[in-house]
Every structure is written in C-alpha cells, then in structure tokens.
Amino acid sequence: MYAYHKKMSKKDLRFNSKTIHGGQHPDKAYGAVMPPIYQTSTYAQTTPGGHQGYEYSRSGNPTRTALENALASIENGNYGLAFASGLSAMDAVIKLLEPGDEVISTNDLYGGSYRLFRRVFEKYGIKFHFVGMQDINAVAEKINNKTKLLWLETPTNPMMNVVDLEAASQLAKKHNLLLAVDNTFATPYLQQPLDFGADIVMHSATKYLGGHSDVVVGALVVKDKELAEKLYFIQNASGAVCGPMDSFLTLRGIKTLHVRMQRHCENGEAIANYLAKHPKIEKVYWPGFKSHPNHEVARKQMKGFGGMISFIPKGSSFEDAVKIVEKLQVFTLAESLGGVESLAGHPASMTHASIPKEEREKSGVVDGLIRLSVGIEDVDDLIADLEQAIG
Numbered sequence: 001m002y003a004y005h006k007k008m009s010k011k012d013l014r015f016n017s018k019t020i021h022g023g024q025h026p027d028k029a030y031g032a033v034m035p036p037i038y039q040t041s042t043y044a045q046t047t048p049g050g051h052q053g054y055e056y057s058r059s060g061n062p063t064r065t066a067l068e069n070a071l072a073s074i075e076n077g078n079y080g081l082a083f084a085s086g087l088s089a090m091d092a093v094i095k096l097l098e099p100g101d102e103v104i105s106t107n108d109l110y111g112g113s114y115r116l117f118r119r120v121f122e123k124y125g126i127k128f129h130f131v132g133m134q135d136i137n138a139v140a141e142k143i144n145n146k147t148k149l150l151w152l153e154t155p156t157n158p159m160m161n162v163v164d165l166e167a168a169s170q171l172a173k174k175h176n177l178l179l180a181v182d183n184t185f186a187t188p189y190l191q192q193p194l195d196f197g198a199d200i201v202m203h204s205a206t207k208y209l210g211g212h213s214d215v216v217v218g219a220l221v222v223k224d225k226e227l228a229e230k231l232y233f234i235q236n237a238s239g240a241v242c243g244p245m246d247s248f249l250t251l252r253g254i255k256t257l258h259v260r261m262q263r264h265c266e267n268g269e270a271i272a273n274y275l276a277k278h279p280k281i282e283k284v285y286w287p288g289f290k291s292h293p294n295h296e297v298a299r300k301q302m303k304g305f306g307g308m309i310s311f312i313p314k315g316s317s318f319e320d321a322v323k324i325v326e327k328l329q330v331f332t333l334a335e336s337l338g339g340v341e342s343l344a345g346h347p348a349s350m351t352h353a354s355i356p357k358e359e360r361e362k363s364g365v366v367d368g369l370i371r372l373s374v375g376i377e378d379v380d381d382l383i384a385d386l387e388q389a390i391g
C-alpha cells in the first residue's frame with residue numbers, strides 16, 4: 001500500500017488520461033516509461049534497515065506500487081492495494097471483521113464470493129445475509145447492532161440488477177457501516193463508487209482492468225488512510241500479493257481501459273438490441289433497456305451500460321442453453337469476462353454452480369440462463385455467430 005504520490009498524482013487529469021498517466025512516473029534508474037518488472041523477492045540493504053523503501057516483495061515491490069498508484073488514480077481514491085486475485089482482495093476486507101459481526105450482501109452475488117462468505121468465513125463466526133439490494137429497504141430491514149459491512153455488486157452477476165450507490169452509501173453512513181463495492185462489472189470507466197460515498201472499491205482485475213484474459217489479479221482502493229493501513233497490514237500479514245509480472249500486465253491493460261470500454265459498450269448495446277428483437281429469445285437482461293427495473297438508477301450512476309448481457313432462450317431448458325453455448329464459434333465458451341475476446345457462459349453449470357440450485361433460482365439464475373461478455377471484435381461477426389447458434 002503506497003499513498004498515491006501527490007506530486008505525480010496528476011489528479012486534475014480526466015479519466016481517459018488517468019488510465020495512462022495516473023500515479024505514474026518514469027522509472028528512477030534509467031527513465032523507463034513503463035515500470036520494469038522488478039522480478040525480485042528481496043532488496044540489498046546498506047545497514048540493517050538501510051534500504052530504498054523496499055525490503056521484501058510481500059511487503060512491497062516497485063512494479064506493484066506502480067499498479068497500486070494507477071488503481072488509486074482511476075478509482076478516485078488515495079490508496080490502492082493489489083492482490084493475487086479478486087477473491088483474495090475480498091478475503092482481506094472480510095478479515096477486518098470480528099467473530100459475531102454481520103454482513104449484508106446481494107443475493108445474486110458472484111458465485112466465488114458467495115462461496116468465500118459461506119464456506120470459509122461463516123465458520124469463523126461471521127454471519128452473512130443475502131438480499132436483493134436493488135431494493136434498499138430490504139437492506140435496511142436486515143441491519144441490526146451486529147451489522148458492520150454492506151458488500152454489494154452493481155450491476156450484479158449475472159442478473160444485471162443495479163443497486164443505488166448513493167442510497168446504499170447514505171444507509172451505511174446512517175448506521176456507521178463500511179460500504180464495499182465490487183466494481184468488476186462496471187469498471188471505473190462507467191462508475192466510481194468512492195465518489196458516491198463507498199469506503200472500499202474492490203476489483204477482480206482479472207476481468208476488464210487486465211482486459212486480455214492473461215492474469216488473475218485483485219484490487220482494493222480506499223480514500224481513508226486508517227482503513228488503508230488496516231488493509232495493508234492484512235495484505236502483508238496474510239500474503240496474497242500481486243506478483244511483479246502480473247502487476248506489469250495489469251498496468252498495461254489499464255492503459256487502454258477507456259478505449260476498450262467504449263467498444264464493449266457499443267457492441268453490448270447492439271447485441272442487447274439484437275437479442276431483444278429475436279423471436280426465439282424469452283428475456284434479455286441489460287441495464288441499458290428503458291424497461292430494465294433499475295434503468296433510472298443505472299443512468300444516474302453509470303456513464304454507459306457495459307458489455308455484460310444475460311438472456312434466456314424460449315423454453316429456457318438446461319439443454320437448450322447448453323446447445324446454444326456449444327454452437328457458438330466466435331464467442332468462446334469459458335468462465336470469466338471482461339477480456340477483448342467475447343465469451344459465453346452458462347452460470348447454472350459454471351460460474352454459479354457453487355450456489356445451491358434453490359438459492360440460485362430465487363435470484364433468477366435459472367437453468368436456461370446464458371451470460372455473454374461481449375468483446376471488442378467486429379459486432380457483425382458477433383451477431384452472425386449468435387444468429388447461427390440460436391437458429
């Protein structure tokens with residue numbers, strides 16, 4: 001955890017410049033424009049404690065610092081922390097809590113997040129409640145004197161529900177709760193939760209921030225120094241840090257985030273509209289539709305609607321959905337999302353298989369649901385591919 005260097009912070013830059021320059025400066029040794037991959041575990045000391053700011057790469061590494069500064073910049077925070085994965089970043093947040101504490105979260109949470117909460121942390125005495133957080137009153141009803149944290153995703157995965165960040169933040173402040181937002185789907189290009197009053201932004205940088213399906217990386221960004229110090233203590237004490245090579249690749253990905261997101265949004269819109277008109281499609285979930293139940297909230301807090309779309313073919317059987325995803329040729333059938341290439345997934349048997357069927361279906365993740373991560377290929381090729389697969 002390094003404070004996003006004030007002199008180099010370039011805080012006044014607009015977002016599309018921050019992705020490239022935010023928190024960055026040429027390397028001290030030879031002026032390298034991109035930070036070198038400091039592939040080292042340790043650093044020479046002249047006398048015990050006599051070092052240049054780095055002593056061991058779990059505690060800090062200059063390539064990771066460059067990434068952490070970029071993360072802080074693009075999310076309008078003061079401190080960034082880079083982890084070995086999105087889930088290890090979440091793990092660090094939950095470790096702020098004590099046995100007996102309670103957390104309220106979205107009911108159509110990313111499957112791995114749900115598994116971390118229920119199967120890892122519940123046995124340490126932390127209790128999790130899952131509600132449809134798009135209804136902020138439902139959240140308020142679950143708050144009691146043990147509640148410490150609201151954990152939300154917006155848009156949610158894979159149902160594309162949108163949670164009102166401003167309302168959630170007001171509720172959190174009123175009850176003195178921490179508000180953490182998983183911003184993986186939207187990215188800071190579309191929404192910056194700290195600006196709405198969130199305390200912690202979390203990313204699976206594996207997805208859009210990295211953007212090229214070549215790393216597994218996680219991130220946290222906060223404004224508050226004391227909170228940053230607590231999280232840094234956990235990051236260093238637990239040790240799930242982002243390595244130098246992955247830091248470099250993620251930083252390189254961030255430099256084109258705005259250009260990629262623009263195309264993800266354009267292609268996403270075209271495909272959402274194509275699916276919505278298709279006679280063999282029952283339902284399409286995408287927050288850009290006027291008919292989306294949280295469309296107004298999405299318009300208020302997001303600059304666009306992204307390239308994540310879920311849909312259900314007519315009949316909505318497990319077999320129909322599987323047949324379609326198997327036929328796709330430009331879309332790759334795979335877990336994950338947010339890369340330049342288009343991916344298709346079947347949540348019931350893939351990303352959300354770790355959530356019991358009954359729980360899953362309550363939040364709409366039915367057997368027929370297909371999730372698309374629309375990439376940045378030529379949209380006509382993507383539509384032609386869907387056309388031949390849906391038939």
Ligand SMILES: *Cc1c(COP(=O)(O)O)cnc(C)c1O
Pocket residue numbers: 085086087088110112113153157182184185203204205206207216217218
């Ligand atoms: C992938 C993902 C995660 C988990 O991140 P990893 O990098 O795979 O550990 C968490 N939240 C969301 C929304 C995700 O898509």
